[in-house]
Amino acid sequence: MxxxxxxxxxxxxxxxxxxxxxxxxxxxxxxxxxxxxxxxxxxxxxxxxxxxxxGAELNNAIYYTLLIALIAATVSTLLGSLAAVGIYNMRARMKRVTIFLNSIPMINPDIITGISIFMLFVFLGISRGLLTIVLSHIAFCTPYVVLCVMPRLAKMNPNIYEAALDLGANPLQAFRRVLLPELWPGMISGFILSVTLSIDDFAVTLFTKGSSSIDTLSTYIYADARKGGLTPxxxxxxxxxxxxxxxxxxxxxxxxxxxxx
Amino acid sequence: MMKKLLNFIGRRDRWAWPHIAVMLFLVVLPLILIMGYAFTDAEGSFTLHNFVKFFTNSDAVNTFVYSLGIALMTTMICILLGYPAAYFMAGKQFSTPKVMAMLFILPMWINVLLRTLATVALFDFLHIALDEKALMFGMVYDFLPFMIYPIYNTLQKMDNSLPEAAADLGASPLKVFLRVTLPLSMPGVKSGIIMVFMPTISTFAIAELLTQNNIKLFGTVIQENVNNGLLNYGAALSLIMLVIIAITSFGGEKDNESSQLF
Structure with a gap:
């Protein structure tokens, strides 16, 4: 029952x-x-x-959605993975500050993220377009990459990187041969999550695209829905x-x- | 040169610097700018006029209070509908909880505008008027998964021997639920409240689409002012919303474990 x-x-x-x-x-x-x-x-x-x-407009929107998502996710994955290693090796106080900094974009509602970045570009006199959209997407995707990569670092043996250095590898080699393979799964998760977040975003894109003719799928849908309700x-x-x-x-x-x- | 570079990146705590720089430039500086714009006029001199304008404009204040009410009601309905769902799914005695959970989570990955438009289509199809009730139920539709998911996660990780022990010691099923299960699931409920309340209080396009622009929420007012070039007033309104968000997120510290998607 x-x-x-x-x-x-x-x-x-x-x-x-x-x-x-x-x-x-x-x-x-x-x-x-x-x-x-x-x-x-x-x-x-x-x-x-x-x-x-x-049709052409829609195809364009799909193209820009994917282009923006791929660029933003790639840059975010690089920045976020490096940051995760950095945060992991920081002293306690600096670590707390950086983790707090990292959490701001995740707490901020979309509309505030959008408007605040919009104000930055107005303030600096940067005209809005593809670049500003990509930059704003990097800003809200990277913190999630950091969160995806940090657990991998916590799990790995911290001594093997030092061991590689002691055995004569330079930091770049040690990074490529030791750290990268360990962090890879977290980076992939972070990348996929970033792609999803970027494709899903609407508010931030709307404020950072300005009057440029660039539309992503969400802003295209929004513009279309505003014009005539739900077009077939x-x-x-x-x-x-x-x-x-x-x-x-x-x-x-x-x-x-x-x-x- | 190369050696200097290698030395520099040798200290791994510096690897976070690029990220910190990006966060300072694209997150912190913009938030400071919101504050700057909110407390200045179009010429850039200090003023409280933007806030006075808001608090003396009964329309704006009413919209703000109304939006708060709608967001609170939506969150309440989501808890009432979502808690039983999460509870049933987490119960070990029921069949196929994994598939169920996934079915409930799936809509979270679909663009919120599309989900809203689909809801509008459903209401149209059933000849339901696009009024206040439609707005609320539309938002419940949109955000219910965000309530179910964290509660389900917390309940699933809960140690089952605790309610069992309470039952063994003679507590009635109702008492077991009220005294053991419910308190233990509160972190999930808190996360759920944050994950539902935050987007509903800050929404703008959703209300517009759900009521064909008949009902205006606070988010829409902010967007309109910013779009019309009233940056200073828009910034002041954004700051007011930020205060609400800050109160919610500090009042109920989001439990990261229960709301983690990966």
């Missing part, structure tokens, strides 16, 4: 949580302008999405994004499981 109630509650909640997604999914296979009317099965919305009038093409787009996320998560999960066994 208890089990029945638990399962009934969980499945009801799940159904509610997934209802919007399901509706979007189903109605991306019909052409009706208004959601909720079914005018027969069709995949036209999917083809329209990439070839129709707005957003349905297949959402459906595709849901599917991509689902597959990505399954892959990550599968990887995690393989590693354990």
């Amino acid at each position: 208890k089990k029945f109630i638990a399962n009934a509650y969980l499945w009801t909640l799940l159904t509610l949580v997934y209802a919007p997604i399901a509706i979007i999914f189903i109605f991306s296979f019909t052409e009706a302008k208004v959601l909720g009317t079914w005018t027969g099965f069709s995949t036209n919305l999917f083809t329209n999405l990439f070839e129709g009038a707005g 093409e957003l349905r297949p787009l959402s459906a595709l994004i849901f599917l991509t996320v689902l597959i990505l998560l399954l892959v990550i999960n599968y990887r995690a499981k393989n590693k354990k066994s």
